[in-house]
Amino acid sequence: MQVIGLCRFSYPAAGGFQRIHETSEERRAYLYADARLTLRFRLFESFCLPSIANQTDTDFTFIILIGTDLPLWAKERLHTLTRPYPWIQIVAKPTQRHRDITAEVINEAITQKGQPALQFRLDDDDAVNVEFVELAKANAAALAPAMSEVPSFAIDYCTGFSATIHSDGLHIEPVTQTLWTPALAAVFKRSGDRTIMNFGHHKLFKSMPVVSYCNRTMFIRSFHTDNDSVRDTRNIVTTAALDDDMASVMKDTFGIDHDRIKQIWSDAYSIVPEA
Secondary structure (H helix, E strand, C coil), rough: EEEEEEEEECCCCCCCCCCCCCHHHHHHHHHHHHHHHHHHHHHHHHHHHCCCCCCCCCCEEEEHHHHHHHHHHHHHHHHHHHCCCCEEEEEEEECCCCHHCCCCCCHHHHCCCCEEEEEEEEECCCCCCHHHHHHHHHHHHHHCCCCCCEEEEEEEECCCEEEECCCCHHHHEEEEECCCCCCCEEEEEECCCCCCCCCCCHHHHHCCEEEEECCCCCCHHHCCCCCCHHHHHCCCCCCEEEEHHHHHHHHHHHCCHHHHHHHHHCCCCCCCCCC
């Protein structure tokens, strides 16, 4: 079964943002501001990249969608960071409607036309368990007989951590939350039609069966001043600093090196959102 993941890295889509911009020029100015892109790289290198780079099963495609007009320095940095990992592909596209372009790039990556495909989305500031792809494939195969009469079904790994960055490094808090985007996957029996991006993640259960697994810690969702999801940012739980044991858990479970995080953020202020 082909597995395809999608990450949007400051792609200037028409729609798809909770922050409203009056014009495409305003949207680009916001997305491509040097300070914001620097922040997004810090987040990407802290969370998303190590978790994808350290997957135990690398037989999958992880697409990073960028705009064709992303500043050159950012394009070059992104290519440099991802070059060691051939399962990561950077795809540049001009501005289009959010759901249209995300579905397009997923369908372009499908090589096994008409066959089942497992798809997931991951924001550049979130992380998944390093066994996510391996487990999702196994669970999808195990569920297939029970799902034989439906065209698609979702797998929701709903246990993980909320995370914030502070002057002393990463702070976390265990959380169980259904249908958050990190560690949420969907199987489409006939690939090349609808994709996981055609559905709002919070309402996915209205469109297909969803099976939730809460027995493994499967994701990290970060909260910070540049979160687009304002509603969830207001509801953030209090996080606590890592001790040595939890730092080891971060490394083993998500590929995240806490010393590296401290280095990445050594010259930055705390980016904890206001309650």
